[in-house]
Amino acid sequence: MKNNEKSRFHKRMSRHFDELETLYMGLYHNSSMFAELCNQLECFYDERKSSLKESDLKREADSGWYKQNDMLGMMLYIDNFAENIKGVEDRLDYIEKCNVNYIHLMPFLETVEGRSDGGYAVADFRKVQPKLGTMDDLESLTDACHKKGISVCMDFVMNHTSEDHEWAKRARAGDGEYMSRYFFYDSYDIPSQYEKTVPQVFPTTAPGNFTWLSDAKHFVMTTFYPYQWDLNYGNPRVFNEMMYNFLFLANKGIDIIRIDAVPYIWKELGTQCRNLKEVHTIVRMMRMISEIVCPGILLLGEVVMEPEKVVPYFGTVEKPECHMLYNVTTMATTWHTVATRDVSLLKKQLDILSGLPKDYVFLNYLRCHDDIGWGLDYATLRQKGMQEAEHKQYLNDYFRGYTINSNSRGELYNEDPITRDARFCATTASMCGIEKAGFEGNAQAMEKAIRFDITLHAYMFMQSGIPILYSGDEIGQVNDYTYKNDPNKADDSRYIHRGAFRWDLEKNIDDPATVEGKMFNRLKELENIRKNEKAFVSYANTWTIETYDPGVLCIGRYYDGEKILGLFNFSEYDKTAWINEDGEYEDMLTGQKRKAKGVDIPAYSFFYLKEVTR
Secondary structure, three states: OOHHHHHHHHHHHHHHHHHHHHHHHHHHOOHHHHHHHHHHHHHHHHHOOHHHHHHHHHHHHOOOHHHOOOOOEEEEOHHHHHOOHHHHHHOHHHHHHOOOOEEEEOOOEEOOOOOOOOOOOOOEEEEEOOOOOOHHHHHHHHHHHHHOOOEEEEEEEOOEEEOOOHHHHHHHOOOHHHHOOOOEEOOOHHHHHHHOOOOOOEOOOEOOOEEEEOOOOEEEEOOOOOOEEEOOOOOHHHHHHHHHHHHHHHOOOOOEEEEEOHHHOOOOOOOOOOOOHHHHHHHHHHHHHHHHHOOOOEEEEOOOOOHHHHHHHHEOOOOEOOOEEEOHHHHHHHHHHHHHOOOHHHHHHHHHHHOOOOOOEEEEEOOOOOOEOOOOOHHHHHHOOOOHHHHHHHHHHHHOOOOOOOOOOOEEEOOOOOOOOOEEEOOHHHHHOHHHHHHHOOHHHHHHHHHHHHHHHHHHHHOOOEEEEEOOHHHOOOOOHHHHHOOOOOOOHHHHHOOOOOHHHHOOOOOOOOHHHHHHHHHHHHHHHHHHOHHHOOOOEEEEOOOOOOOEEEEEEEEOOEEEEEEEEOOOOOEEEEEEEEEEEEEOOOOOEEEEEEEEEOOOOEEEEEEEEO
């Protein structure tokens, strides 16, 4: 290590050392393991290549680099998008064409087919799935992305390993050292106590939180699926080794580490084993470790919970934890709004988010790789006469196309035949009616469905934070039912929206007469507006404006003297937004001047209005 680099490392270490030591020793009371961790941090820093260290320095100097209005992400499965990692590298020009500068590569680490949970059951944290490539391929891809100004995100599955992980194999064989890295019990006494307080994640497909291993004659904790064994972070060896895996992957050029299922990582008897204070201790230590070794990377927390439980994962200004979090509740509330044509709950949700500190960065999305869970504000809905069970049933019926006024198509996930509770799966395009209109050959319905799909994306761009596209949404890709023919996927309806990217349809993006051409180019128009207007920075002021029509939402954005209004009609009927904003405005899509008063909005349409005089 060069002298100036050594000095830089030790300066970072000294800045965080006291707090890191206090938190680590408070959790583990093990000075030798802490000393080992500190030594390894220097080793990983030494191994970090110069180009990544240069990027770290630039991002340290501009800590808000990821909060700008040109940030646009895309989630994709490597095999679905381009067969393998080399294929993704070959397709970077298309990603650039989508205005995307942040790609989230869905799980690609080694797993076992048929027992993978979509790749979230990791068998080796330092190997890529052979069908996707190698670690060298990954490093080549991240290098190529960085040359194009594209950041790369990956999932870091912290809560558990696959039962096929080397640790699990040794634990199963009775090695006490490795058994202590999980939660093993030779009788059901303690597991039964956990079950009294710990909720079930998948009560129908994977009931309970423990699995009996008949060969090992032990129970093991498995919060998610029987082949995913929960790690014991009460063991300092687990924390240290997982941090070494974390830094190994960061040194391969990963820019954003998505911490999967982070609320679950600390277990304590007599609790729900969710959101415990020790979780925040671990995430805070991760943040400091990254700032010491690789300060250019970001931590993205996957916290699928209501806002009051999500926000603590940002930490505090003095002691930050995650850089970014998913805007899960707003996503679910958006689709509730689609089904009810009533924006009141969404407006309330956006008002809550607008009141949070501007340092908080949310990732906004319409659809992702996962199902939609109806985690709504039912206390508010009950005031409108909507009961939770009945409303969930209505939403699932609506989006399956079972109600008269629905154009959506999709399938249920993890349905409970007793409670009739379920989650929902489909692509954005299918939920907006593109699939139905295409099947029926209805050109008028297709135009309306495309218009609504674009309107929802325009609304997403107006939210505070960073918008994320799901690969295929930019060309209006619909549900893929072929997953039913694959025995490893047939029982998991989430694969309905995880279909292979349709490169045969992508060829149509330059043809304005096609669905793909209309979707791609209308979306690109919105993307260009967003990245050229400074009021779209993530730290701009945002607020909602009353429209006096239940089907119309109005969002305002203001930054550095510039003000933009977004008006969105969630109804199939023409509506009027009864706003009364002073000043002269310009329609950002047509350039026409107009007043922001009594704005008539066609069905499933929107307006972007920018103030030009006051």
